[in-house]
Amino acid sequence: MGSLVRTHSCNALGKENIGEEVTLMGWVLRRRDHGGVIFIDLRDRDGLTQVVFNPEVNPAPHAKAHQLRSEWVLAVRGKVSARPGDMANPKLATGEIEILVDELRILNTSETPPFPLDEEVEVGDMLRMQYRYLDLRRPEMAANLIMRHKAVQSIRNYLNDSGFLDIETPMLTRSTPEGARDYLVPSRVNAGKFYALPQSPQLFKQLLMIAGMDRYYQIVKCFRDEDLRADRQPEFTQIDMELSFVDEEQIIKVTEGMIAKLFKDTLGLDLNPPFKRMVYDEAISRFGTDRPDTRxxxxxxxxxxxxxxxxxxxxxxxxxxxxxxxxxxxxxxxxxxxxxxxxxxxxxxxxxxxxxxxxxxxxxxxxxxxxxxxxxxxxxxxxxxxxxxxxxxxxxxxxxxxxxxxxxxxxxxxxxxxxLDLLKKDVFNFTWVTDFPLMEYDEKEKRFQALHHPFTSPREEDLDKLESDPGKVYSRAYDLVLNGTEIGGGSIRIHQRDVQARVLKALGIDAEEANEKFGFLLRALELGAPPHGGLAFGLDRLLMLICGCSSIRDVIAFPKTQKATCPLTEAPSGVSRKQLTELYLRPDWKE
Missing domain, CATH: 3.30.1360.30 (GAD-like domain)
Structure with a gap:
């Protein structure tokens, strides 16, 4: 018996294929026995096809089909046939045809899955993540990952066509704990020293502008060791961009073009930018938040x-x-x-x-x-x-x-x-929020902290207030909000060393500390840094809204739990005494 070669996916056949001999491969979603004729819904990543085992047409595969169970892996060869008129399923892409099976190969069996994949039932998140490879077989989850792929390709195509270069930045970098906590990586070859996983490529993308790369982007993993919520993960994906010789208007125009293309390519929607805008003070006054839901x-x-x-x-x-x-x-x-x-x-x-x-x-x-x-x-x-x-x-x-x-x-x-059922998922209201305060006073820390990050440029007309009244300084920052969720934000950056030093000083970072943490950036700003700015989008958040999900976990292939653990691989895990010793870490550490 020779090998079978798959000719089509389980979502590819229609009336135009009637009479063709085809080979399909996939998983048994459900099995039905109707008076001797056995029907199997065969599923793969792309969809479903009904395959039919008729004892009067071909008794051998029919006899074999009696043993089939949910999630068994099959290969079937047969002819495409029209379904009887009263059995057509207009809700299914392949609902007008079925495959009359001449040959059945059982490629693998399966134990009973820990939760049903052929029904819409509530399954706990922990169980779903423990068996994520099964969860991803479900059509709605597969559709989310397919949508993610389409979104990434759309973004790449747009930015490539707009003159951007896709440039990778380091994953092992220096700890600069000015935002969330860093994930630290001990160095074996530099005893007692640590790398940090990047919270953002912020400094490197600014250095790329100083290097003359002009337009940079990266779809990049970022890491933050912070308390988690439905729209946060310890590792997440960012659409990162930076441009030279531009102002806010040019960056916003490029960004709106990218978002418009993304929604056209993924949902078929025409967004028709420009999007509406409001300044930070107006957003707070009218909505109580800088992430206004304007639906x-x-x-x-x-x-x-x-x-x-x-x-x-x-x-x-x-x-x-x-x-x-x-x-x-x-x-x-x-x-x-x-x-x-x-x-x-x-x-x-x-x-x-x-x-x-x-x-x-x-x-x-x-x-x-x-x-x-x-x-x-x-x-x-x-x-x-x-x-x-x-x-x-x-x-x-x-x-x-x-x-x-x-x-x-x-x-x-x-x-x-x-x-009042006003949060319609099929309505997409975009709003730019601009003119944020540059910094705000932290009562707990008893000092000012950057509202975005320390490299955001103050408005030129507010520079004189940096020393006298830093809380009244506004920035050249902008966030894009979609239906009450901040999906991205950025700013024009500081490109002059003296301005950067003044901002750091206003944030309570003196010259010695500034040189220790950011000396490489300050030196670079002395060597012909061009005016530049950019922004970053949270790809996971954006996909959550496009797919109509309530959590970013549903658009990430292998997410973490609220406690930053992976039930599938049981990460994080302990490591051996030898590994700890090699990293100059105490192997007898206890909580």
Whole structure:
């Protein structure tokens, strides 16, 4: 019996192939026995084809097919035949045909899988990741990885055609702990010294601009040892770009072209840039966050001036002491029950709220609320007018320090959108947020910290404030936000040594420490550094949104858990005493 050679994938055949002899290979998704005729849904990476074992047509493969079970690996040879009209499946690409099998080869058997692959059932993340190779056989997971491939090819093609060079930067580099914690790698040949895995190629891509490479990109692995969330992993993939002799407008235009091509190539959507923009201060004021989800309203309204003169002592005191009073109008939500309102209060407490004041709007501007009695008729009318409130609305108030109010109301806004089903996954709203503060004061560290990174250029008109009022310096930074998720960000970089030294000093990094950490960059800035800027996109986050997933784990082939472990390979793991000794690490270390 000679070998069989696969002629088609399991998603490639249609009516035009009827009468052809073909060979398919794949896995048994499900087996059905209909009165002696056995049907197998044969699956591979690309899709499904129904194969038929008919004892009246060919008894030998039919007899063999009785033993087939889920996830067995098969090769089948037979003729493409039209399905009977009432058995066609218009939802399936191959739903008009089937294969009448003349020869069956069992390439491998399988034990019963730990979870079914032919049903839409809830499977725990730990079990899915422990058997990730089985999880990836499921059509929706395979489709995500195929989409990832298409996305990467689209990005590469666009950037290659736009004059960028794909250049690799080192994986083993120097630790510069100014952001998240580094993953450290001990050096065997340099006793007691460590490499760090890169959190970003930031410094190297700037050095490439100084080297005259002009336009660089890289689709690169980055590493951050930080607490994880649904959209974070200890290792992630970044679309990294840097350009010379450009300003913000040119970088934004190139980026919008790349995103437009990406969405056309993957989802068939025409985005029609330019995307809308707003400055950082506007985003915070209207949405409470620099990652505004603009698919829906529920915007924040500033009532601080009204609060300063109102009868409600709580609001008035906060406003007088430098706090802020803001509110959200949940249109048409006066049917919320008291339990629903209490649940919302409990929800926002985790974000720092001391409570949640609310007002239900009744007929003729009347308020139904525990706080209604603390306001005069005129004050209630002023607030109603400011909130554009009508009968049937609910007003939610936040009153505290600005940072707390913005955090609480931005999270409340999203929770309301979830409850009102406003977060449509098939709507893609892009927003550029620009003009960020260059740095912010960290109360815990008692010093200023860079809002993006220390190499972001301040606005030229703000340079004089670096020493006198660094918190009032704005940067030439820009983030691209999609549906409330920051998918990428960047900035024009500092390309002059004296400006870089001033920024580092404002961040509490003196000349000696700056030279120790960044001496190679400072020296490079003295040797003809061109004006340059760039940005980086989180490929995993971007794919999560394109694929309509709720976690980046669903678009990564082999992700880690929330505790940065791999259930499949059981990494991280212990190592031998010999390995530790070779790295000059104590083999008797205990937690």
């Amino acid at each position: 829906f309203g529920l915007e924040l309204v500033n009532l601080t001036d009204i609060a300063k003169a109102c009868s409600f002592k709580v609001f008035r005191t906060i406003a007088d002491e430098g706090g802020t009073v803001r509110a959200i109008n949940a249109k048409g939500c006066a049917n919320f029950s008291r339990k629903e309102l209490d649940d919302l209060t409990t929800y926002v407490v985790q974000f720092g709220a001391k409570g949640l004041a609310w007002v239900k709007m009744k007929a003729d501007g009347e308020w139904q609320s525990p706080i209604a009695k603390f306001f005069t008729d005129e004050e209630r009318a002023d607030i109603t007018r400011a909130m554009d409130a009508v009968e049937g609305d609910v007003l939610f108030f936040g009153a505290d320090k600005p940072a707390v109010v913005f955090q609480v109301l931005s999270e409340l806004r999203l929770e309301l959108a979830r409850r």
